Amino acid sequence: MPVRISMTVNGKPVSAEVEPRTLLVNFIRDHLRLTGTHIGCDTAQCGACTIHMNGAAVKCCNILAVQADGSEIVTIEGIARSDGTMHPMQAAFRDHHGLQCGYCTPGMVMSAIDLVKRHPDPDDKKIREELDGNLCRCTGYHNIVKAVKAGAAAMKT
Ligand code: FES
């Protein structure tokens, strides 16, 4: 039987009726049409679905939409400024060639922002450790590490 849920997504209140089995990632992509949040696996390993829930990065493919009832959600679509200026971490990924196909990028950026909030000056080792749950099939990670470092510096300004 459908269940009514309400939450804030990218600053806007949303409510809907969902099946209890609906995953948060499907709610975000299929119901809200916020398709920047990607699905890259069915084992909660790849991190392509990473969003912020109540301020922390989570993989929303292993959370039910009903579990997010009442929460504050931010997706990749919600991090740029209202005038369209990219978030410093997005700009750093572009400027440091942290992406190729871009499939992993939304999840990488959301994880990186959360990382920098907790570790404002991360070194390469810390960045690699923290991004362990985000897989990239294209870049070899070197430029992602450079991008996260540059993004961390830019987030201070
Ligand atoms: S789709 Fe969520 S971890 Fe891969």
Ligand code: FES
């Ligand atoms: S840029 Fe293609 S998967 Fe990471």
